[in-house]
Amino acid sequence: MQLLRKIAYPFALIYGLVVHVRNYLYDINVFSSTSFNTPTICVGNLSVGGTGKTPMIEFLIRTFCKQYRIAVLSRGYRRKSSGFQMANAASTVAQLGDEPFQIYRNYPNTIVAVDADRANGIERLENEQQPEMILLDDAFQHRKVKASCNILLTAFDNLYSEDTFLPTGSLRDSKNQAKRAHIIVVTKCPSKISNKDKLGIRTLLNPSAKVPVLFASFGxxxxxxxxxxxxxxxxxxxxxxxxxxxxxxxxxxxxxxxxxxxxxxxxxxxxxxxxxxxxxxxxxxxxxxxxxxxxxxxxxxxxxxxxxxxxRHQFLNEEDQLIKQLILTIIKRRHEPLT
CATH class of the missing domain: 3.40.50 (Rossmann fold)
Structure with a gap:
């Protein structure tokens, strides 16, 4: 294993360099990001899978569906269709991809769409469905869209702060991009975690003092x-x-x-x-x-x-109510107050 890591290390350096250059070009506005009129909540991570993005999207649907007309936009990874697709009763898993299909089945009254071009997908949703809130599934690294609220997930047993770039690790984006997160959620925690352990994790993640770090276990x-x-x-x-x-x-x-x-x-x-x-x-x-x-x-x-x-995600210490209020507060800073 150590030999394989040594062989792969140069590729991780090259990958990391490409990621840093790309993010720098966005930071200096060589590449542009687009904001939208509809409040958008992005759920994502810095690694390749395994943090519970789909359960978090479903948690947000349950949290806000009684108040707002919600749409979910996903890439629809490994689907056999292309372009923008809107879920309906006749949709198949091949057309939508496994996770969007699951979301639509669980929440058939929620608008679910897939599009690899997230900006185009949001425009189509705004024009055709007029949602009051759009949930972006796995879009943290898609910087063409500037979300109203970025929720960054990291797994308790694989914190992004302790990870390395692909292929030696699981990072697909730079650790310093955590600075774009408005909320960080540590997922897959033990059901009981001490305040000392929480403080230790926050120290490892080292977010801005104004960024809340919440904790959730899997149920x-x-x-x-x-x-x-x-x-x-x-x-x-x-x-x-x-x-x-x-x-x-x-x-x-x-x-x-x-x-x-x-x-x-x-x-x-x-x-x-x-x-x-x-x-x-x-x-x-x-x-x-x-x-x-x-x-x-x-x-x-x-x-x-x-x-x-x-x-499903089970937030510790009733932080499910806290994240709801945090999201609404963040959105209201960027949009007209939600009614």
């Missing part, structure tokens, strides 16, 4: 099938069980399942994996297949006895 729901019927875990004790994951980091889910004393084979794939027929045939040799909702939407019509577990 898991029951495993359910397509009809919402809960899986009886005691009934599968002697069954042949597989856990199928195509996510950036399955470690937290594995630790959760180990607390349930389940015996299973973990079939692990790359993030956003597009499952092939041979994968499906393998899964169907098992009595029970457990997976994430992100993977479920790609497998539900193909795999028998398939169950998924939902995940």
């Amino acid at each position: 898991y729901d029951h495993f359910v099938d397509a009809d919402g019927i809960k899986l009886n875990l005691e009934a599968i004790e002697h069954k042949k069980v597989a856990l199928v994951t195509g996510i950036a980091n399955a470690g937290h889910l594995l630790r959760h399942l180990n607390t349930l004393n389940l015996n299973f084979d973990h079939l692990e794939y790359a993030d956003h994996h597009l499952y092939k027929n041979e994968d499906v045939r393998k899964f169907n040799t098992y009595d029970i297949v457990l997976t994430t909702q992100k993977d479920f939407v790609k497998l539900e019509a193909k795999v028998d006895r398939l169950y998924y577990v939902g995940v």
Whole structure:
């Protein structure tokens, strides 16, 4: 492993140089960023996946959907369509991508669209849907758009301050870009974390004194099938069980399942994996297949006895109310007061 890191180190230096130059050109306005009339909340990170961006988008939908007409704009990674696409009842996971499709299924009354060109996507949403708030999924590094509020996520067990550039680490953007964050959320925390540990993390992240650092853990729901019927875990004790994951980091889910004393084979794939027929045939040799909702939407019509577990952010010390007020305060500084 050390040898591979040494071999990859020059590539990390080159990648880091390109990232620094790009950000510098934005900082001095050689490249321009566009602001929009509609309040935009960007959820993103500095690394490649694994911080809980989709659960955060869903948290924000639940938080604001009763007050505002919300739209979600995502890139729609690995979708088979192109350009701007609006989710509707006839949309497929291939057209939208796994995460936007999941969001639309969970919140069908929310406007969901995909577009790799975020500025174009926002313009289309403003012209065609007139949302009162736009949530930008995984757009922190997309500097063509200047969001009203930037929420930067970093995982408790992989803080961006301790990470390095790809390919030796998981950083896709420079650590100093954390200066653009209005709020930092440390995700995947233990359910109980001391004030001393919180202070230590804030010291490592070293944000501006005015930037709040909040803390959240992952909460898991029951495993359910397509009809919402809960899986009886005691009934599968002697069954042949597989856990199928195509996510950036399955470690937290594995630790959760180990607390349930389940015996299973973990079939692990790359993030956003597009499952092939041979994968499906393998899964169907098992009595029970457990997976994430992100993977479920790609497998539900193909795999028998398939169950998924939902995940959500649980803010510590009632910080869910604090982040709501912080977001509204930040937005009101940049827009006409929201009613």
